[in-house]
Amino acid sequence: MADIFQPETFAQLNAALPKMTRQLNQVPIHLSTKHVIVIEELAHKDGPTIYTLDYENCRYMRLVETDGVQQVQVEERTEKFWSALEAYPMHLQSIPMDIEVDFLGALSFGASERILEWNETSFPFTDEQTRRLVQIYRELKTAWDKGAAVAPALSWHIARTMTQIEQARQKAKFGTPDFRLYRDVVAEDVGWKVKLADACLLFVLFGAHRMYRARLQGARVKGAVYLADFRELLKNFLAEWSDSNLLATVFVGANIAFLAVPDITSLQQTASLASTVFSVLSVATGVYHTWQHRAKVDANYEEACNYMSRFQSRDAGGGRDGDLALTACALAVPLVALLYAVASFAVALGTFCVQNTGAHARVLLAVVLGVLGAAGLGTVLFFWHVWRGPRTEEVGEEDVLDVVAYGWRTRARKLRVQVGAVVGGWTRVAKRTFMPTREDDSGSQKV
Secondary structure, eight states: OTTTHHHHHHHHHHHHHHHHHHHHHTTOOOOOEEEEEEOTTTTTTTTTEEEEEEETTTEEEEEEEEEEEEEEEEEEHHHHHHHHHHSSSSSEEEEEEETHHHHHHHHHHHHHHHHOSOBBBBBSSSHHHHHHHHHHHHHHHHHHHHTTTHHHHHHHHHHHHHHHHHHHHHHHHTTTTTSSSSSOOOOOOOOOHHHHHHHTOOOOTTHHHHHHHHHHHHEEEEEEHHHHHHHHHHHHHHHHHHHHHHHHHHHHHHHHHHHSSTOOOOOHHHHHHHHHHHHHHHHHHHHHHHHHHHTTTTTOHHHHHHHHHHHHOOOOOOOSHEEEEHHHHHTTTTHHHHHHHHHHHHHHHHHHHHTTTHHHHHHHHHHHHHHHHHHHHHHHHHTTTOOOOSSSSGGGOOOOHHOOOOHHHHHHHHHHHHHHHHHHHHHHHHHHHSSSOOTHHHHHHEO
């Protein structure tokens, strides 16, 4: 920011005054007594930027030139007004008219929409952030009512909040027929290379990388990073890694105890050692991920964008989310290593159970393992697709049946209907093609 007391800056201001006076004389709109003239970029090669802020009417006015014709650009209660008010609140002795009404109204409508509708609205603040913003407003308002000179602080607080709200409104096309209450939630489909890699890694990583990629795509949709969702995602990751570290530590102790058992075979010993190695790998990577992510639970927007765009340029325009597949594979290492540790320990324990057992004991063991396997498989099938998967349509375009109709039974019913339609179509084509025809008395042909 330039210092007006510097001779060079003062000379530049005097040179800009004629242009400023000429522009003000061309403004056909009445200015209230509470207005200021802002002059920016005095040293710019194209001349300074001059605009007027009318605090009483909450207007931003600037003379712009389009195709050689000068026009007055007037914006009322838009992002430009709030940004300018946020940048220059220090000289205010009173609060601009009705900005408190705009502030409370925007927060009330936005918070109510998040409560009464789906969470994926275009409102930029979470419930906790909205509560804190209102709390700070009330504290400043109380101080203002008691005579404290907090008009600049209160105006800055309102302007800063309204700037972000107006940015979200512009993206949602607020005030136009194309207004969308909900933000984009459907991630772009990945390319064939990522799908091929998913198929190859499906059995290697047990599909965990796909789960992590889907969750990352929920925090970055079509190139836009949602900060609140990103922070919540990091908290969930930390909880998962803490659980996996605890379980992996338990398996390390269990394998050490198993290796101390006498008369174990080389297969059992190898499987137990493999389980120990995978458990240690799970603990090591889980602790590393925890150290890397715990300090960034409250990351700012720039940090979130850098994290979500680690393998591609932030200026790439969104892409097809293929870069998130690499990040997902790295995040899935602790869980995948733990699953390998469980599988290896199960092999060691299973072979030990059938070692040196008689025929009757083997029958009993087979029955017990069969019951346990059936119970486990039944549990998996019962909760298969019990929750809704990633959205395939935007929230505003969904039908009510699309919201409630999900799960493996619904998918099986849809598949049965599709198969029936295909089979029925083939049957009709076969009848028309291969069935003989006969002529009736009128000479027409019938099948």
